[in-house]
Amino acid sequence: xxxxxxxxxxxxxxxxxxxxxxxxxxxxVAALAAxxxxxxxxxxxxxxxxxxxxxxATAYVEVFRNTPALxxxxxxxxxxxxxxxxxxxxxxxxxxxxxVNGAAYIAEIIRGGIQGVDRxxxxxARTLGMSYAQTMRKIVLPQAFRRMIPPFVNExxxxxxxxxxxxxxxxxxxxxxxxxLSTTTFRPIEIFSxxxxxxxxxxxxxxxxxxxxxxxxxxxx
Amino acid sequence: xxxxPSAMVRVEKLSKSFGGLEVLRDIDLEVKTGEVVVLIxxxxxxxxxxxxxxxxxxxxxxxxxxxxxxxxxxxxxxxxFRPLAERALNAHRAQIGMVFQRFNLFAHMTALDNVSLAPxxxxxxxxxxxxxxxxxxxxxxxxxxxxxxxxxxxxxGQQQRVAIARALAMSPKLILFDEPTSSLDPELVDxxxxxxxxxxxxxxxxxxxxxxMQFAREAGDRILFLHEGRILEEGTPETIxxxxxxxxxxxxxxxxLRHHERSAP
Numbered sequence: 308x309x310x311x312x313x314x315x316x317x318x319x320x321x322x323x324x325x326x327x328x329x330x331x332x333x334x335x336v337a338a339l340a341a342x343x344x345x346x347x348x349x350x351x352x353x354x355x356x357x358x359x360x361x362x363x364a365t366a367y368v369e370v371f372r373n374t375p376a377l378x379x380x381x382x383x384x385x386x387x388x389x390x391x392x393x394x395x396x397x398x399x400x401x402x403x404x405x406x407v408n409g410a411a412y413i414a415e416i417i418r419g420g421i422q423g424v425d426r427x428x429x430x431x432a433r434t435l436g437m438s439y440a441q442t443m444r445k446i447v448l449p450q451a452f453r454r455m456i457p458p459f460v461n462e463x464x465x466x467x468x469x470x471x472x473x474x475x476x477x478x479x480x481x482x483x484x485x486x487x488l489s490t491t492t493f494r495p496i497e498i499f500s501x502x503x504x505x506x507x508x509x510x511x512x513x514x515x516x517x518x519x520x521x522x523x524x525x526x527x528x
Numbered sequence: 529x530x531x532x533p534s535a536m537v538r539v540e541k542l543s544k545s546f547g548g549l550e551v552l553r554d555i556d557l558e559v560k561t562g563e564v565v566v567l568i569x570x571x572x573x574x575x576x577x578x579x580x581x582x583x584x585x586x587x588x589x590x591x592x593x594x595x596x597x598x599x600x601x602x603x604x605x606x607x608x609f610r611p612l613a614e615r616a617l618n619a620h621r622a623q624i625g626m627v628f629q630r631f632n633l634f635a636h637m638t639a640l641d642n643v644s645l646a647p648x649x650x651x652x653x654x655x656x657x658x659x660x661x662x663x664x665x666x667x668x669x670x671x672x673x674x675x676x677x678x679x680x681x682x683x684x685g686q687q688q689r690v691a692i693a694r695a696l697a698m699s700p701k702l703i704l705f706d707e708p709t710s711s712l713d714p715e716l717v718d719x720x721x722x723x724x725x726x727x728x729x730x731x732x733x734x735x736x737x738x739x740x741m742q743f744a745r746e747a748g749d750r751i752l753f754l755h756e757g758r759i760l761e762e763g764t765p766e767t768i769x770x771x772x773x774x775x776x777x778x779x780x781x782x783x784x785l786r787h788h789e790r791s792a793p
Contacts, residue, residue: 427632434583435646435698436622438614445645450636
């Protein structure tokens with residue numbers, strides 16, 4: 308039976324879908340920002356020689372990398388309030404869960420970037436009399452930062468895609484809005500094809516912007 | 529303990545172990561101001577470790593080290609060595625240059641920035657002044673035309689000369705060279721050795737770990753032969769190369785010289 312596509316359903320409900328895009332972007336950006344902060348602390352722990360810092364940081368990375376994001380999301384929404392008595396709204400607990408999940412990966416990206424900087428350059432800086440802090444600021448971090456860009460973009464793209472999971476907590480993101488719309492219009496094919504395209508465009512744009520940044524930084528060497 | 533020896537470098541009973549492995553055993557050494565001392569010996573004999581102990585890149589297990597009369601650690605009465613606090617160590621390191629086998633230039637900086645960074649950061653020199661100084665040092669090593677070049681665009685020999693200029697910009701009292709030509713293509717070795725030779729003639733105090741026997745012979749005031757963590761023999765190049773006392777020295781030299789003849793074009 309031939310299927311008649313009715314993409315005007317998408318056009319007619321564009322405002323509704325746009326609000327979903329806004330929520331998706333908001334959740335992603337907030338989770339990335341929080342994930343960066345937490346990830347930085349965890350990365351410092353992963354590079355620490357002190358057991359009380361290294362141990363928990365390593366456990367953190369292992370736990371969040373080796374459990375499904377969806378399970379973490381649901382756990383934060385349903386289990387955390389019962390255990391702690393703190394009640395968080397759907398969007399907040401969803402963002403938090405994405406952030407702590409992203410932080411585990413971001414921590415490893417930061418650690419890899421820093422530890423990937425040639426030890427010899429650090430020694431050279433130290434033998435010139437530069438302090439540990441000066442060496443980090445002038446030698447290690449600028450080089451580490453460049454190395455971190457590509458994996459960090461990968462992580463951002465994957466977080467953007469994972470953000471579709473927040474729809475199960477009732478957060479009105481793009482996927483959630485699409486579900487609502489498809490049950491009211493009976494046009495899931497058009498709607499889900501459209502949002503797939505939206506995700507694709509967003510992720511591609513992100514990778515492309517990162518490539519431009521990388522090229523500009525690489526122009527110096 | 530408080531006596532200040534007149535030598536530029538003074539080392540007493542220096543020992544260093546990594547785990548259970550004793551790499552240096554009871555090293556005594558004195559280097560006078562302006563002297564060029566060359567350390568030779570097979571790989572694993574402890575030459576590099578000795579060099580790295582002098583500026584705190586390695587922490588000795590036991591013993592004492594002074595550079596220009598200043599203690600480079602805190603010496604226990606029982607011979608133990610404890611490192612200086614970071615600030616004190618940095619102040620010493622600023623006066624001791626080091627040139628590495630693998631150059632270790634800052635990859636994200638131009639030659640000029642490589643050389644001017646430490647004067648700016650450590651000596652708090654104004655940028656303009658530091659850059660003028662850096663340009664002068666790069667001219668001294670024959671790289672006036674490479675100020676804006678990144679390390680990846682320079683040959684190994686040029687990179688090593690930038691590294692030497694970087695050390696010189698701090699006006700060090702002493703420069704340590706850790707196999708400065710070992711990772712260079714043979715045709716690039718000479719330009720680095722000539723730069724070092726020039727420094728030696730200028731009166732710089734240098735301690736050089738190298739397998740370049742020709743350089744040791746021509747620029748060295750004194751040769752130390754290390755074997756299994758000890759200074760087995762020392763003397764003038766003349767003595768060491770023509771009539772070494774120890775069989776092991778003789779065996780080492782004939783091995784190295786034979787290798788060089790083979791690899792010569």
